[in-house]
Amino acid sequence: MSKRELDQLLRDCLHSEFSVDDLASATDDQMYRALALVVRRILSEKRKKFMAQTYGENGKQVYYLCMEFLMGRSLKTNLFNLGLNGVADEVLAQYGVKLTNLYELEPDAGLGNGGLGRLGACYLDGMATTSLPGMGYSILYEYGIFRQKIVDGWQQELVDNWLPGGQVWLKSHPEQAVEVRFGGEVHESWDGTYHHIEHKNYDSVLAIPYDMYVSGYDSNGVSQLRLWSAKAPGIDMAAFNQGDYTSALRQNSTAELISKVLYPNDNHVEGKILRLRQQYFLSCASVADIVQRHLAQYGFIENLPDKVAIQINDTHPTLAIPELMRILLDECGYSWEAAFSMVKRTFAYTNHTVMSEALEKWNVDIFRSTLPRIYEIVAEIDRRAREELMRRFEGDKGKVDYMAMIGDGQVRMANICAYVCHSVNGVSKLHSEIIKESVFHDYYLYKPAAFKNVTNGIAYRRWLLQSNPALTDLIESAIGDGFKYDAAELAKLAKYRDDDAFLEQLGAVKHRNKEIFADYVKRTTGEVLNVDSLFDVQVKRLHEYKRQHLNALNIAAQYLWLKDHPGADVVPKTYIFGAKAAPGYYMAKQIIRFICALGKVIDSDPAVRDKLKVLYLQDYSVTMSERLMPASEISEQISLAGTEASGTGNMKFMLNGAPTLGTLDGANIEIAAAAGKENFFQFGMLTEQVSELRRFGYLPNSFIADDEVAVAVLNFIEKGLDGKSFNEIVTNLETQDPYMVMADFRDYRRVQALVSETYRDSRKFNRMSLLNIAGSGVFSADRAVGEYARNIWHVKPIR
Numbered sequence: 001m002s003k004r005e006l007d008q009l010l011r012d013c014l015h016s017e018f019s020v021d022d023l024a025s026a027t028d029d030q031m032y033r034a035l036a037l038v039v040r041r042i043l044s045e046k047r048k049k050f051m052a053q054t055y056g057e058n059g060k061q062v063y064y065l066c067m068e069f070l071m072g073r074s075l076k077t078n079l080f081n082l083g084l085n086g087v088a089d090e091v092l093a094q095y096g097v098k099l100t101n102l103y104e105l106e107p108d109a110g111l112g113n114g115g116l117g118r119l120g121a122c123y124l125d126g127m128a129t130t131s132l133p134g135m136g137y138s139i140l141y142e143y144g145i146f147r148q149k150i151v152d153g154w155q156q157e158l159v160d161n162w163l164p165g166g167q168v169w170l171k172s173h174p175e176q177a178v179e180v181r182f183g184g185e186v187h188e189s190w191d192g193t194y195h196h197i198e199h200k201n202y203d204s205v206l207a208i209p210y211d212m213y214v215s216g217y218d219s220n221g222v223s224q225l226r227l228w229s230a231k232a233p234g235i236d237m238a239a240f241n242q243g244d245y246t247s248a249l250r251q252n253s254t255a256e257l258i259s260k261v262l263y264p265n266d267n268h269v270e271g272k273i274l275r276l277r278q279q280y281f282l283s284c285a286s287v288a289d290i291v292q293r294h295l296a297q298y299g300f301i302e303n304l305p306d307k308v309a310i311q312i313n314d315t316h317p318t319l320a321i322p323e324l325m326r327i328l329l330d331e332c333g334y335s336w337e338a339a340f341s342m343v344k345r346t347f348a349y350t351n352h353t354v355m356s357e358a359l360e361k362w363n364v365d366i367f368r369s370t371l372p373r374i375y376e377i378v379a380e381i382d383r384r385a386r387e388e389l390m391r392r393f394e395g396d397k398g399k400v401d402y403m404a405m406i407g408d409g410q411v412r413m414a415n416i417c418a419y420v421c422h423s424v425n426g427v428s429k430l431h432s433e434i435i436k437e438s439v440f441h442d443y444y445l446y447k448p449a450a451f452k453n454v455t456n457g458i459a460y461r462r463w464l465l466q467s468n469p470a471l472t473d474l475i476e477s478a479i480g481d482g483f484k485y486d487a488a489e490l491a492k493l494a495k496y497r498d499d500d501a502f503l504e505q506l507g508a509v510k511h512r513n514k515e516i517f518a519d520y521v522k523r524t525t526g527e528v529l530n531v532d533s534l535f536d537v538q539v540k541r542l543h544e545y546k547r548q549h550l551n552a553l554n555i556a557a558q559y560l561w562l563k564d565h566p567g568a569d570v571v572p573k574t575y576i577f578g579a580k581a582a583p584g585y586y587m588a589k590q591i592i593r594f595i596c597a598l599g600k601v602i603d604s605d606p607a608v609r610d611k612l613k614v615l616y617l618q619d620y621s622v623t624m625s626e627r628l629m630p631a632s633e634i635s636e637q638i639s640l641a642g643t644e645a646s647g648t649g650n651m652k653f654m655l656n657g658a659p660t661l662g663t664l665d666g667a668n669i670e671i672a673a674a675a676g677k678e679n680f681f682q683f684g685m686l687t688e689q690v691s692e693l694r695r696f697g698y699l700p701n702s703f704i705a706d707d708e709v710a711v712a713v714l715n716f717i718e719k720g721l722d723g724k725s726f727n728e729i730v731t732n733l734e735t736q737d738p739y740m741v742m743a744d745f746r747d748y749r750r751v752q753a754l755v756s757e758t759y760r761d762s763r764k765f766n767r768m769s770l771l772n773i774a775g776s777g778v779f780s781a782d783r784a785v786g787e788y789a790r791n792i793w794h795v796k797p798i799r
Ligand SMILES: *Cc1c(COP(=O)(O)O)cnc(C)c1O
Pocket: 113, 114, 115, 118, 539, 540, 541, 620, 621, 622, 625, 646, 647, 648, 649, 650, 652
C-alpha cells in the first residue's frame, strides 16, 4: 500500500468516524483510533480472501479453544506484519504525529494470566504467518487480568478496564449470536422411532461474537480471534406481565456476569460455579459457531472431522466435547456410536500441567444442576468408557475407577480429554514424558499412539524484530534478512562465535538497550539503575513452584556477605523482578512483600547499594516484557524440576541473548541443548532426584542444618526486614518447603557465583549470548504450529 492510499483511508476514517476534516487538528487519540480502524478493515478484507482461498481448496481449518488469549497490543505488530509501519510513520509525520506515541495509547488486551494465554496469542501469529487457516475462540472479558499496584510491598489489585482503548480492534456480529442454556430439567420421550430430548425451565444467555484479527508476517494468512460476550436475552415478558419484576430482571444481571471478569488464577483451580458457567459458555457458543460455519459451507455434517480440527488448550474448554455430542445426538439425530466416532476424530487436547492443584474436577451435584443435559452425556461417556476399559484391563477395577470420567463425586475434565481425544500432547519433551509416566500413565498404556509432544514456541518477531531493533539490525548485517522469515536461519550467527569485533558489537547493543530500559525506569518510577551492573531478571507469574523466593534468599545471602566483606571486588548486580500473584494466594503475596523489603534494606545501606540492587517492576505485562527482554542479561528459570511444563518466557530471553540460569525443567532442557550446555548455567536437582527425595521423605531442616549460609540467611529474615516480619515464609521453608527451595539453595549459590565470574570476561559472556541467539530459532511459534499441523491437525498451509 502506498503512502497516498493509506493517507486517504486515514482521512476518510477520521472524517466518517470522528467528524474530523482538518487532520492537523486531530488529537493523538483520534489518530490512534482511526489508524487502528483502518488496519482492522484491511485485515478483515484480507481474512475474507484467505478464507475464500481455503474453501476454494477444500482446505481443513483449525479452531483453537482457550479460556485465555494474552494478546498485548495490536497496532504495532499488525502494522509491522503487514509491512505498513514505515508508510504509516511517514503519513503521520505529515501531520506532526509520531507513530510511536500512538502505540503508547493502546492498552494491553490482557485476556489471560500468563504463559497459557500468551501461547494462544503466539499461535494465532504463527498460523497466520505460515498460512494455516486458524481461528481462536475465547471470552470477551470486560475486565482482563487485574492491574497490579504495589503499596509498601503489598500487592493491590485494580480493575483492568481495557475496552475504552481496546474496543477499536473488535467488530461485533450480533446476527451471529448463540443462545446458551443453563439449569432446568431434561425430559426424554420415545415416539416409537426416535428419542426426543426436551430441555425445560432453563435460563438463557446470549453469546455475542466480537472479532479481532491477527496479521501474518509477509503472508496471505490472517488469523481470527472470536471473543464471546454474554448478554441477557431480554426481559422475561411472561414474568414481567404477571408483576413478578424481580424474577423478570434476575436473569439480566446473572447472565452478563459470565463475561465480566477473567479469573486471575494461574495453575490453580478455584471450583466456582461462575467459572463452570464461563467454561460452558465458551464451549457451547464456539461449537455452535463451528457447526454453523461448516453447514453454511458444506450443507451436511458427516465430513466435519475431515474439514475441522479443534484443539482444546488445557482442560478449561473440555465441555466442547459433550456439547458437540449433544448437537449430533439431539439436534442431528445421530446414533451414539456415529456421533462419538466423529467427535473423537475432531478433538485434540494439550495438557499444560501435572500439578494436582491445577487439575480440574467439578462437583457432580453442581455440574448436574448447572448443565443437566451435558451431565447426562458425560455420564454416558463414563458408563461406556468403564465397560470398554474393564475389557481392555481385564477387570482391573482400581485402574478403571482411576481412569473414569466421573468418580468420587466429581467430574474429571482431564480424563474426558484423555479418553475422547485422538491426540494428547505435552508442551516440552520432558513434560510430554512426565504425563505418560504420571497423570495419564494408564491412558498411555491404553492408547500409546495418541501421546505426542509439541514444544512451545513464541511469536519471535514480536520479541526480536519489533522490540529489539538494534539487535535485529546487527543480526541482519551479519547473516542477511532470512531469519525474519525463518527463525532457523539464526543458526548462521554461530560462525561469529570467535569474531572479537562482532562479539563486541553484540555487547554494545546490549549495553545500549540497558540504557534505554534504565531511562524508561527512571522516567516511570524514579528508580536509578546502574547500567554497568549485570541485569539478572526473573519475570513471570508469582508461584511457589517458580521459586522467586529462592532467588530472593540468594540476594539476602549476597547482602550479608557484602556486609562482612566491605572492600571486596564484586560484579555489581541488579536483580529485576516482575510478577503478579493471584489475589487469593497469600504466600505469593508474602513473597512479593519480602522481595520489596529486601530491596528497601539494600537501598538504604550505603555500604552495599552500589554493588547490589533489587527492582520490583509493578504490573508485569506483555508490553513490559517487550521493553525488558532486550535489556536482560541473565534469564532466571529456576522452577523445581518437574513442575514447569515448558515455559515461554525462557525463550524470549534466549532470543534476546540472555543466557539461562536454570534447572533442567520444562523447555530449559531443550534450551540448554540448543545453546550448548556450556552456554547455559545449570543448577539444582534433576526430576528423578526430586522424585527420589520426595519418596524418601523430604525434610528441609536436614538441608538447612549443615549449611551455615542458609542458617544465617533464615535468621536474618526471621528478625524482620524494614520493620516487617517474614516468619510465615521462614516457617514454611523450614517445615514444608513444598518446592524444595532449601534442597537447591546451595547449588543455586554456586551457579550464581559462576555467573559473576563469567561476566567479568565480557568476551566470554558475549560469546554465550551469541550462541543463545543462534540456538533460539527452534523456539519459534511458526515451527510449533507447523508440528501441530502435520502431526495432530492434518491441516495444510493455503498459499
Ligand atoms: C511470556 C509471558 C509469560 C510466560 O512466562 P513464563 O516465564 O514462561 O512463565 C507470562 N506473562 C507474560 C506477560 C508473558 O509475556
